[in-house]
Amino acid sequence: MKITSEIKKALEQLCEDQDLTSERLGLLVGVSQRTANRWLNGEAKKIHESNWASLSPYLIRYLPSESSIVKSPPNFADVSMREVPLVSMAAAVARNPAIIPIADFLDENTEDKVMFPNGMGKDGDFAIRICGDSMSPWYPDGTVVLVRPQKPLTGDKVVAVLADGEVVFKYFVDNDDQYTLAPENSHGAAITVKKSDFGKIRSMYRVICSIRNELDVQRDARAEGYKPSWEQYVKKGGEK
Numbered sequence: 001m002k003i004t005s006e007i008k009k010a011l012e013q014l015c016e017d018q019d020l021t022s023e024r025l026g027l028l029v030g031v032s033q034r035t036a037n038r039w040l041n042g043e044a045k046k047i048h049e050s051n052w053a054s055l056s057p058y059l060i061r062y063l064p065s066e067s068s069i070v071k072s073p074p075n076f077a078d079v080s081m082r083e084v085p086l087v088s089m090a091a092a093v094a095r096n097p098a099i100i101p102i103a104d105f106l107d108e109n110t111e112d113k114v115m116f117p118n119g120m121g122k123d124g125d126f127a128i129r130i131c132g133d134s135m136s137p138w139y140p141d142g143t144v145v146l147v148r149p150q151k152p153l154t155g156d157k158v159v160a161v162l163a164d165g166e167v168v169f170k171y172f173v174d175n176d177d178q179y180t181l182a183p184e185n186s187h188g189a190a191i192t193v194k195k196s197d198f199g200k201i202r203s204m205y206r207v208i209c210s211i212r213n214e215l216d217v218q219r220d221a222r223a224e225g226y227k228p229s230w231e232q233y234v235k236k237g238g239e240k
Helices: 005-017 022-029 033-041 049-062 089-094 102-109 195-200 214-223 229-233
Strands: 081-087 112-117 126-129 144-148 157-162 167-174 178-182 191-194 201-210
Touching (some): 005 022, 022 049, 081 102, 089 157, 191 195, 195 201
Antiparallel strands (some): 081 112, 144 201, 167 178
């Protein structure tokens, strides 16, 4: 797909509206930060077809209504899907990432399979059904999320297994000398861990998405005046 002026403008509006850095845009679509940078700074002239399939659903709302892209939406019958293993919370607690490779873990603990758009998942990802209400109303008890064994960025949602075996679903905040796992609401408590004592967190999985459009959820929440609770845990001068 050729990067036209309207596509470049739509990319800029997407990043501004959703507070996306080039790194976060790359993570969202599944490309490197360098590739996302090239899209944004005009260095790249085209977007590869496979990357466009992942990016275009987020851009449609920012394109002019008369755009040919809007008038000719993709044939969703042709959108590929990825079958992802679904594991239980108990299995996630039992895994020791230092001993059990992710492939072996999934072979032994897959309970079912769920489908996600192919651009959202990759090898090693799996789905987990969350428990508890600390992230409601946006993520009620029982929501299925796609997770990745990957270090998160500030503001990312994570499923973390603590040293005592407790599994929590929180926002991740990286400050100078500590990590904070922040709740969505008052039902849960913030968990602060010194970076020098990171052993208190046995494993952590970055939440990629749930079976819905996460950017739509964030946009609508902000439009209603909602401010993400994790922002209060970011120290002055910390990462945003």
